[in-house]
Every structure is written in structure tokens, then in C-alpha cells.
Amino acid sequence: MIEPLNNPLLYSYRRCPYAMRARMALYVAKITCRTVEIDLRHKPAHLIRVSPKATVPVLCLSNGEVIDESIDIMHWALAQHDPLGWLDRAHEPVAQRLLAQTDGPFKQALDQYKYSSRFMDLDPAQARAQAMAALIDPLAEVLSHQPFIGGERASLHDVAIFPFVRQFAGVQLDWFESDVPTTVQAWLSQWVESSLFKTIMQKAPKPA
Numbered sequence: 001m002i003e004p005l006n007n008p009l010l011y012s013y014r015r016c017p018y019a020m021r022a023r024m025a026l027y028v029a030k031i032t033c034r035t036v037e038i039d040l041r042h043k044p045a046h047l048i049r050v051s052p053k054a055t056v057p058v059l060c061l062s063n064g065e066v067i068d069e070s071i072d073i074m075h076w077a078l079a080q081h082d083p084l085g086w087l088d089r090a091h092e093p094v095a096q097r098l099l100a101q102t103d104g105p106f107k108q109a110l111d112q113y114k115y116s117s118r119f120m121d122l123d124p125a126q127a128r129a130q131a132m133a134a135l136i137d138p139l140a141e142v143l144s145h146q147p148f149i150g151g152e153r154a155s156l157h158d159v160a161i162f163p164f165v166r167q168f169a170g171v172q173l174d175w176f177e178s179d180v181p182t183t184v185q186a187w188l189s190q191w192v193e194s195s196l197f198k199t200i201m202q203k204a205p206k207p208a
């Protein structure tokens with residue numbers, strides 16, 4: 001527990017996929033919070049004090065509680081207010097498996113594919129194949145018979161997963177558009193082009 005704040009405070013980083021999923025849930029749940037965009041190389045002392053692992057997002061609640069895992073922030077926000085029913089299918093085993101794959105082996109392979117120059121001994125094509133096997137192929141299978149990960153309606157899992165698939169697509173867009181099943185491409189596009197995503201990706205106005 002830390003000292004109470006008047007309003008929830010969110011430490012965020014605009015381009016971080018974990019922070020994106022948290023910002024989307026907070027926005028949909030209509031939680032008003034002060035968002036502090038951090039510089040990952042110069043993290044605020046307060047952030048490190050309240051969450052020594054010092055990753056973003058971190059949500060500091062007005063009662064002094066700190067939530068420093070993006071999925072926990074999503075669950076907390078939607079437990080306050082869930083107008084779109086994103087929690088309704090949150091316990092579907094298939095959805096939970098895809099989320100575990102996203103945050104585990106997919107993210108690891110994605111980093112190796114995206115930052116291949118940092119992993120000299122690893123072949124980016126092999127990392128890409130591992131990412132496909134970890135998430136994209138099973139996701140395509142699910143989306144071949146239903147529009148969203150949890151079924152007929154969008155749920156927390158779509159929102160939690162697509163920012164990572166967006167990063168994967170962005171590494172080699174031509175390849176993604178030619179080799180990834182169109183169901184996954186269409187699912188991704190509808191999220192990336194949504195007003196929700198555009199809203200949470202807006203840059204904070206520069207101070208005058």
C-alpha cells in the first residue's frame with residue numbers, strides 16, 4: 001500500500017501493447033485517471049517505489065492499492081463497469097489458453113522476430129514460425145468458426161491479444177498480408193481501425 005491519491009494514476013507508455021490493453025479497458029469502463037506517459041529509460045522514482053519491477057502499465061488507486069499487471073488492471077476496471085460485457089466470456093478455456101500463449105511463447109518469439117538484430121544467433125524466419133505456431137495458427141483456427149475469441153461477441157481476450165498481433169503484423173506487413181489467414185487479418189483490422197483503439201492511441205497534447 002502507498003499513500004492515497006485523489007484520482008487513480010496510470011503509468012503508461014503509448015506504444016506498449018500491455019499498456020494499450022489496460023488503457024482500452026479503463027476507457028470502456030469509464031474510469032477517469034491521470035495518465036503519465038513515461039520514458040522507459042528514465043522511469044519516475046514514484047513508479048519504481050510503488051512497483052519495484054518497474055514495468056508499465058501500473059495503476060495506483062485512490063485507496064493506495066497498486067495494480068501492476070496489465071491483465072489485472074483490465075479485470076479491475078471491468079469489475080467496476082463492463083458496459084460491453086467483456087468479462088462475460090473471460091473464463092472460456094480456449095480464450096485463456098490463447099492469452100497464455102500471447103503473454104508467453106508468442107511474446108518471446110515476437111521479440112526475437114521484431115528485434116532480430118539483437119539476437120544474432122537466432123534466425124528471424126524461425127522466430128516468425130515459432131510465433132505462428134504459438135498463437136497465429138491456433139487463433140486462425142478459433143476465428144474460422146466464430147467472429148471473436150470468446151464466440152459471437154468481443155471479450156477481454158480479443159482486446160488483450162490484438163495489440164501483440166498488431167506488432168507481429170508490423171514487422172513485415174507484406175508477408176503478413178500474403179501469408180497469414182485472412183480471418184486473422186480481418187479480426188485484427190477491425191480492432192486497429194476501431195474508434196476505441198484510435199482514442200487510446202491519441203498523443204497527449206504537448207504542454208504550451
Ligand SMILES: N[C@@H](CCC(=O)N[C@@H](CS)C(=O)NCC(=O)O)C(=O)O
Nearest residue numbers: 016017018040055056057068069070
Ligand atoms: N506482465 C507485465 C508486462 C509489462 C511490460 O513488460 N511492459 C514493458 C513495456 S511494453 C515494460 O515496462 N518494460 C520495462 C522496461 O522496458 O524497462 C504486464 O502485463 O503488465
